[in-house]
Amino acid sequence: MKRKQRRLVLIGVAGVILFSAVGLMLVAFQDNIVFFNSPSDVVANGVAPDKRIRLGGLVQEGSVERVGDTTVKFAVTDTASRIPVVYTGLLPDLFREGQGVVTEGKLGADGIFVADTVLAKHDENYMPREVADALKEQGHWMAEDQTQ
Amino acid sequence: MIPEIGHYALVLALTMALVQSVLPLWGARRGDAGLMATGASTAYAQLLLVLVAFLALTTAYLQSDFSVLNVVQNSHSAKPLLYKITGVWGNHEGSMVLWVLILVFFGALVAIFGGNLPEGLRATVLSVQAWTTAVFLLFILATSNPFVRLSEAPIEGTDLNPILQDPGLAFHPPLLYAGYVGFSVAFSFAVAALIEGRVDAAWARWVRPWTLAAWCFLTLGIALGSYWAYYELGWGGWWFWDPVENASFLPWLSGTALLHSAIVMEKRNALKVWTVLLAILTFSLSLLGTFLVRSGVLTSVHAFATDPTRGVFILLILVFAVGGALALFAWRASSLQSGGLFAPISREGALVLNNLLLSAACGVVLIGTLYPLALEAVTGQKISVGAPFFDATFAPIMVPLLLAVPFGPMLAWKRGDLYAASQRLFAAAAIALVCMIALYAVVSGGPVLAPFGIGLGVWLILGAISEITFRSKLFSGPLSTGLRRAAGLPRAAWGTMLAHAGVGVTVIGIVAVTAYEREEIVSMKPGDTLDIGGYELTLDGFAPREGPNYSDTVGIFTVRRGGAEIGRLEPARRVYVATGMPTTETGIRTQGLSQLYVSLGDAGSEGAMAVRAYYKPLVTLIWLGPLVMVIGGVVSLTDRRLRVGAPRRAKASEKPIQPAPAE
Helix, strand or coil: CCHHHHHHHHHHHHHHHHHHHHHHHHHHHHHHEEEEECHHHHHHHCCCCCCCEEEEEEECCCCCEEECCCEEEEEEECCCCEEEEEEECCCCCCCCCCCEEEEEEEECCCCCEEEEEEEECCCCCCCCHHHHHHHHHCCCCCHHHHHC | CHHHHHHHHHHHHHHHHHHHHHHHHHHHHHCCHHHHHHHHHHHHHHHHHHHHHHHHHHHHHHCCCCCEHHHHHHCCCCCCHHHHHHHHHCCHHHHHHHHHHHHHHHHHHHHHHHHHCCHHHHHHHHHHHHHHHHHHHHHHHHHCCCCCECCCCCCCCCCCCHHHCCHHHHHHHHHHHHHHHHHHHHHHHHHHHHHHCCCCHHHHHHHHHHHHHHHHHHHHHHHHHHHHHHHHCCCCCCCCCCHHHHHHHHHHHHHHHHHHHHHHHHHHCCCHHHHHHHHHHHHHHHHHHHHHHHCCCCCCCCCCCCCHHHHHHHHHHHHHHHHHHHHHHHHHHHHCCCCCCCCCCCHHHHHHHHHHHHHHHHHHHHHHHHHHHHHHHHHCCCEEECHHHHHHHHHHHHHHHHHHCCHHHHCCCCCCCHHHHHHHCHHHHHHHHHHHHHHHHHCCCCCCHHHHHHHHHHHHHHHHHHHHHHHCCCCCCCHHHHHHHHHCCCHHHHHHHHHHHHHHHHHHHHHHHHHHCEEEEEEECCCCEEEECCEEEEEEEEEEEECCCEEEEEEEEEEEECCEEEEEECCEEEEECCCCCEEEECEEEEECCEEEEEEEEEECCCCCEEEEEEEECCCCHHHHHHHHHHHHHHHHHCCHHHHCHHHHHHHHCCCCCCCCCCC
């Protein structure tokens, strides 16, 4: 093989790999990106059924209710709106009423959010940033919310 | 007094770094041996000074000196000794001191072992190394001083974040940092090469062991971090594609590419420009990782710092280092003589394919990690890019790479014979295929791709072994001579074999757990029994238990198999006294290579408790694989050409700076 041909092979292989990688990413971006919504976003804009979203806010005081052994119902609120959530599984250590939480799942036709993942804070002082921002948008952000 | 000494030592170290940034480089430009020689002394001085600072901080922790803010925020007098020590780097300020300590340690190593380098190159490398050190010392002193005193010392500290109080975490950050920072040596060599306008095989022979050592540390650090997340977080996951995990994985991917391209450069004097670029990119990704983790851009367990000035400072470092190095590269790369081209089917060609695929994988992970940040900055829209994205992009890129790995070492340099290589790998391929079919026939359920994944792992392991058997002609002639020949192979060949087999081991572990694990979430009362993966777990009851700075509620499970008792599992709900923070302590029992994994959830009604139990087949392979890879790396580091070659070149370098010819 001549020098020129060898270079062509190299460029060709590199090009194929680059295009495949970009193609894979574009397809994956279409299917696998999850948008973050606050309860107010969901109420205002709605969510297409079967579209996975993240719903974040505070666990409403007095809303946590255990159904059966490992299923729990609660409401996520940003103080302006609230969305009821149902989740089956173990809750994180720091899941508590009045604390920040991010849930991931799909909104059912009945308006109840079916979560398959619940993420709570890693420690006492940490509020999920998305939640903090969502609360600020509603003008209800207080530093006390974080620590209490 | 001691904290002030530590603070002062950091300031002195900064001045040393500034001196070292200029004098050796200047000496190298002017050919002044005296100026060049200062580099080594200042490198040792920096190591000593930063060590003093680090020990001062450690002392403050050991003495629970609550007049130091950093100690108050991250320690508690009742904390066990081990966590008083690890608490030093369990926070932003202390971890940056550790970062710089490792950086100056590597700088001093270059000064010690660089005696046989051309003087000008060594001086330039030390200067470049000092740039990084100076900038990070400045960062610590300006924004993250760990020695800040409080005018009124509280009686008790607020304790270290409980999930960080764990033996796995004692060694995770130092190893990870040794990996990150180890790549700084390759970076300094690359920048020095660009300044000098010359790279050759000797340069690559120098860079490779440093890269390999850093790669070993990083591999261990990532594996340990993964195991820590697995048993500490209680979710049973070992990799979450969390941005912080990705931040450590990115330099690993490009570092792995660098290791391989440096081989081509060392043996064949080709791919020079690419290798230099990879060296720059790898350390840049290490810096990016530090930025992502330390800036508070990401919310995660690792993000100690949320002070925006720190983020901006690290971003400036990043722009300065990466931008500067890449600009230098753009300006000077054309002055590096490019090596010859080679046939696509050859050892070089295989290594180029490895590099292309690893770079593509690295790029995909990088974009997946940064895209949400960029999108939020531009449009304000918040998204998360999680595991499904990475599964859909990373895996398809890795599969061809893994399929190709066994072919690489079988191909000759310059021009390989793919047909002959295939023949040598026939046995490995046949056995892997049989494994696949057998698994498909025997195991019902699980994804269809799982047998393929396991077969891929078997192929990698056997392919790696085939190389040794082929090169030593193990089975032709008497076995004893074959074995002697195998033992006489270069250690680098054994290192390659182990590293590649380690990848296969990891692949098998990952596939087995992903496809065949069993999970049960149930509510259990004392006396209840749960069947999982062929084991019976009986909850005997709950017992309180007191630790030094926490109290546990332990669930006591008896594990039986076929009615016979084989052991106990004791997962716990733990509450830390100082913070009142609850955590989950998992109960794990290793059975062969598989594990039973139990964690406790919330208390339910009537003395019941939610229990999450997993049977994880072959899960330990996920971490044994990296261990095998690292052993391969270490074996390769002891290769004759690195042990014996070095002194021989030292004699050669008495003659004026004449680079050793390529092998």
